Amino acid sequence: MKLVVCVKQVPMVSELPWDAKTGTLKREHAEGMMNPACKHALEAAIRIKEKHGGDITVLSMGPSQAEEVLREALGMGADRGVLLTSRRMAGADTLATSYTLACAVRKVCPDFDLILCGAHTSDSETWQVGPQMMEELDVPGVACVEEFELNCNILRMKRESDDFLETLEMELPGLITVSTRHNIPRYVSFAGVENAFDEGQIEVLDVEAIGADPARIGIGGSPTKILSVYSPTAEKKGVLIKGSAKKAVEELFDKFGDLLGGVIGKDLA
């Protein structure tokens, strides 16, 4: 089995430094991590490899520090890491991203059996790159797969979709996106990651190396434009209550008893 897993480095949001004045995130100071759903996709690929043999190519597009998540992937059990990095790729929306990743797949693993992506990313949360890669590569695909079973080159999948429990089947080559519900990623020891950092080789490819049309990548290849980014929490009341639990609860009822009473239908004042 030739497996390709697409992974993205995302900011670790629980550690995100907030700018208290503007209520926005200081993204440039954020620690990076492997997007959770991508990690589940990698875990799924490793389980296929363990059962059916094969090799795993991990692919990531991003700035040079995205190499970290590729090394982490090698530590988990991937065989090969490929980083797509170029200033010209920056600012890509999902249309440009899916095109760029598809170009790279055609280059580094043209005879793939299965591509696995995370169903969604924790930063931009579009759920779109996987389905758009299915179109770009013209292969059958299913999004948000939870469980699956491989029989020769037929992949049978289960997922919950809009209140329906679906069982689906497709012939490989194909592409799936993996939800975070199953395929809980294995624990990798620090030593394992260390080894991957010391020994693993990461191939670095740019626009020319993957044969991408420069007009279809990065900001220029992206039809969507972001006008502004802002924090919705700025509209919140943001009342801070301190003190003992008892005092805090009294203050809560004094200030918001009417509102809460209205919601629960009881007189709390």
Next chain:
Amino acid sequence: MTNNRREIWVFGDYRNYFQNRVTLQLIAKGKELAAQTGADLCAVVFGNDIDEWVWEYTCHGADRIYIVKDESLAQYKIEIYAALLERLAREYEPDILLIGATAFGKEFAPRVAKRLGAGLSADCIGLKIDKEERLVATAPAFGGNLLADIVAPDSKPQMATVRPGTFKEIPHNDNLDSEKIYIPLPDDLPEERVRLISSEKIPERGVKLENARVVVCGGRGMGSKRKFRNLNELAKLLGAEVGATRPVVYSNWASHDALVGQAGKNIRPQALFSFGISGAIQHTAAITDADFIIAVNKNPNATMMKMADVAIVADAGQVCNALIKELKKRAKD
């Protein structure tokens, strides 16, 4: 261009109750946008037994309905549906195409957008038309911690998926009428390469949590399984449902049905009590629709506390107990 009318399209997603509702919500919002640009609001519906939906979209305000009715479309088939919608969009050239961000819509819309080379904003919670008559879509990022206003002025059509429950539908009105355009199924659509082996309706479970007016949600900051259980008593007093974060579910303090977050449930209560939750995005993404949030955490800098309307800096377990006491005292009906 075969169509000299300006149109805003809404894709008719109808497979279950919530998919149907979001379609009606989009018809209502689309109509409002159409009034600003001088366009007609059109619904597009594919399937076999679809007369009911054509009627419903008419009574909820669609001016025109494009209908492709065929036995082979009875089940949702994503490749055929995507190829068909692409073809209709190329032929009739709507300005805007809106699709509900249901599980189906989130997979279907990007495929249609890719085929059309169109820009698509995801899971939007706001739509408006700006001075240049562009669609401005507001999309959440980082679990709702940030919002982005996005345009795709050069793409045809401008596309967005929209989070269910964002807009209000127009009340059903039997007296409304619509123009119905029946389109025969083209005979050169691609074969569906993914086979649907079975599709079973999942029995209703946990829907209560998703629709609850009040939710009491606990995280690892509750300290122990025993203390976490106190949230049940508090919930009873508040008439609330109990939700939990992923670490809590993993630690077996609560069942998977209670999971609020990615891979779990999205909630939209009028009041949310959040106990001992730091606010990982997997969780905060699912609570952005809560109207009023009371968060309790020892750490005033936790993401959850920043999202809250009222942030109580204290031990979550103790505040839970104090609330139980105070509620018993005050609410003597």
